[in-house]
Structure formats: C-alpha cells, structure tokens
Amino acid sequence: MAINVLVAGALGKMGREVCKAVLSAGDLRLVGAVDVRGEEQDVGVLTGTGETGVLVVNDLESELEKKRPDVLVDFTRPDAAANNVKAALSRRVRPVVGTTGIDSGDLREIAGMAEKLRIGGVVAPNFAIGAVLMIHFAVQAAKYFPSVEIIELHHDQKLDAPSGTALATAKALSAARKDFGRGPAGGFEKITGARGGLCEGGVRVHSVRLPGLVAHQEVIFGGLGQTLTIRHDSISRESFMPGVLLAVRKVLGLDRLVFGLENLLLE
Numbered sequence: 495m496a497i498n499v500l501v502a503g504a505l506g507k508m509g510r511e512v513c514k515a516v517l518s519a520g521d522l523r524l525v526g527a528v529d530v531r532g533e534e535q536d537v538g539v540l541t542g543t544g545e546t547g548v549l550v551v552n553d554l555e556s557e558l559e560k561k562r563p564d565v566l567v568d569f570t571r572p573d574a575a576a577n578n579v580k581a582a583l584s585r586r587v588r589p590v591v592g593t594t595g596i597d598s599g600d601l602r603e604i605a606g607m608a609e610k611l612r613i614g615g616v617v618a619p620n621f622a623i624g625a626v627l628m629i630h631f632a633v634q635a636a637k638y639f640p641s642v643e644i645i646e647l648h649h650d651q652k653l654d655a656p657s658g659t660a661l662a663t664a665k666a667l668s669a670a671r672k673d674f675g676r677g678p679a680g681g682f683e684k685i686t687g688a689r690g691g692l693c694e695g696g697v698r699v700h701s702v703r704l705p706g707l708v709a710h711q712e713v714i715f716g717g718l719g720q721t722l723t724i725r726h727d728s729i730s731r732e733s734f735m736p737g738v739l740l741a742v743r744k745v746l747g748l749d750r751l752v753f754g755l756e757n758l759l760l761e
Contacts, residue, residue: 499742500526500563500587502578503570504537504550508592508731512567514541515735522742526561528554530574554578558585565742568593572654576600579615583607588748589615590741592734594658605751614748618755619658621737625711626756628726629663632713635722636670639715643690647702647710655701656691659711662754667713668695708733 499516503509504527516524517538527537527550538546551557558566558581566582568575572595579589583604601617608615620626636642646660672695683689690700709728714721728734737755744758752758 496521496523497565497742497746498523498525498561498563499565499567500524500528500557500561502528502554502566502568502575503593505529505531505540506569508569508734510541511731511735512569512738513537514543515739516567516742517541517543517546519739522739524548525563526551526557528552528557555581558582558587563587565590565745567591567738567742572596576604579604580607583611583613583615586611586613588613588745589617590738590745591615591617592621592738594619595654601753608751612749614745615751616741616745616748616755616758617751617753618737618741619662620709621734621741621755622709622726622728623737623740623755623759624726624733625659625709625728626737626754626759628711628713628724629659629666630756632663632715632724633666633670635713635715635724636667639717639722640673641716642667642697643714643716644693644697644699645702645712645714646699647704647707649707649709650703650705652703655703656693656699657701657709657711659709660699660701661693663711663713664693664695664697664699667697668693671695 501512516522532550532552534549537548538544566587566589568578568591575593582589646657690698712725714723
C-alpha cells in the first residue's frame with residue numbers, strides 16, 4: 495500500500511523537489527500540497543512533471559482534515575513549522591521536518607506530544623546522506639585533534655545562521671571531545687565576529703551567505719604540524735531527496751520524535 499504524503503512549503507525550492515521526488519517514487523503517493531502562496535495551481539504543472547490533479551492550497555489544517563495523509567513533509571519557515579507539526583500530530587499524521595531554526599521550546603513540546611501520542615516523527619537539520627557521514631567522520635577525527643573550526647556556506651536566502659547542520663556538528667564534536675576551545679584565545683578581534691561564533695564545547699562556527707551556493711560545510715581540524723579538512727557539498731537540492739524519502743518510509747515504524755537522519759541511517 496502506498497504511503498500518502500502531504501507537503502507543506504510546496505512552492506519553495508525544497509518543497510518543489512520533495513513533490514517531484516514523491517511523485518516519482520512508486521511506493522509513495524502525493525495527496526496534498528500546501529503553501530501560503532498557493533492558489534490552487536496543479537503541483538505537477540509547477541514542478542514540470544505534468545498534471546497530477548493535486549492542487550496547491552494555502553490552508554494546512556483544512557488539507558490535513560480533507561486528505562488524511564500518513565506523513566506531512568515540512569519545508570517552510572521556523573515561525574510556521576512548529577504549528578504545522580502540532581497540527582499534524584493532533585491528527586495522528588507523522589511529521590518529517592527539514593525546516594531549521596525552530597525554537598528549542600517548541601521542539602521539546604513537539605517531542606512530548608509525539609511521545610504522549612506514541613506517534614513517530616523525524617526532525618533533521620540536513621537530509622543529505624553525505625552530510626550525515628561528514629558529521630560521523632568528524633566525530634572520529636575529534637579524538638585525535640586538539641582544535642577544530644567549522645565553516646558553513648549557504649545560499650543568500652537562508653534565514654538562520656549558523657545552519658542547523660553546523661550546530662549539530664558542533665554538538666557532536668563537543669560530546670566526542672570535551673576540551674575544544676581551552677587553548678589560547680587566538681588574539682583579539684579587530685572586527686566583532688571575525689573569529690566566528692562560539693558554540694557548544696568551544697567550537698567556533700563561521701557562516702557564509704552568497705548567491706550561487708546551495709549547502710556546504712567544512713570541518714577543519716588542527717594539530718601539531720598538520721590539518722585535516724572534512725567537507726561536504728550539496729550542489730543541488732536533489733541531494734536531499736534520498737534522505738527525505740528514507741525518513742518518509744521509516745517514520746511509520748517510529749513511536750517517538752527522532753532528531754537527525756543519522757538515527758535512521760547509521761543503525
């Protein structure tokens with residue numbers, strides 16, 4: 495039986511890719527598409543896949559009631575995603591969320607709601623499988639290098655900085671090695687922020703926002719007489735689709751909210 499999917503943020507760059515990926519997957523069925531800019535356009539026409547009969551509308555709660563999907567995929571905005579997820583969970587629809595920058599209090603509330611209802615959900619800062627592996631490899635390297643910094647680079651339309659991936663990387667690195675950032679301070683800043691932001695465990699993160707970029711990250715380790723750079727590049731948004739589809743398929747077997755694609759991938 496096909497998994498019925500509703501996409502929120504369907505007219506965004508990521509939302510369009512998700513719609514195309516769902517439409518092309520034999521075991522998934524796109525039953526709804528929602529966007530605040532929706533005016534009942536056929537989502538297939540908008541994504542170049544041909545007419546589907548699925549119209550983009552702007553009322554998520556009405557569409558959840560009408561279409562009764564199994565899974566909601568959300569790529570919207572931080573200020574909208576939390577309410578979207580709560581609306582889905584209250585109707586026993588499983589959320590798969592790629593929107594970053596959601597308030598930590600909202601995430602705790604969502605996790606508690608999912609646990610109480612025993613409904614699975616996935617929230618991931620990055621759905622690119624290569625990005626998950628980058629963090630995994632960086633954690634291994636952290637055991638052997640005393641210093642590290644992160645440079646994350648994204649398109650100039652990204653709302654939050656640093657990225658969710660960079661924050662997740664910093665958290666994973668600090669858990670692997672507790673003494674990052676305890677060395678020399680490295681002088682003083684002539685321009686405030688020149689040395690980046692100081693994250694959990696003393697890991698510095700530098701954010702770059704430029705047109706022409708999609709999503710990129712370097713984790714640079716420094717040691718005695720050597721450096722090691724682990725880098726991942728998403729050169730198109732298609733790179734995120736295998737991870738999104740993996741989450742859509744696996745979320746049906748979960749009974750709680752899972753943070754990070756690695757918990758589905760690296761089992």
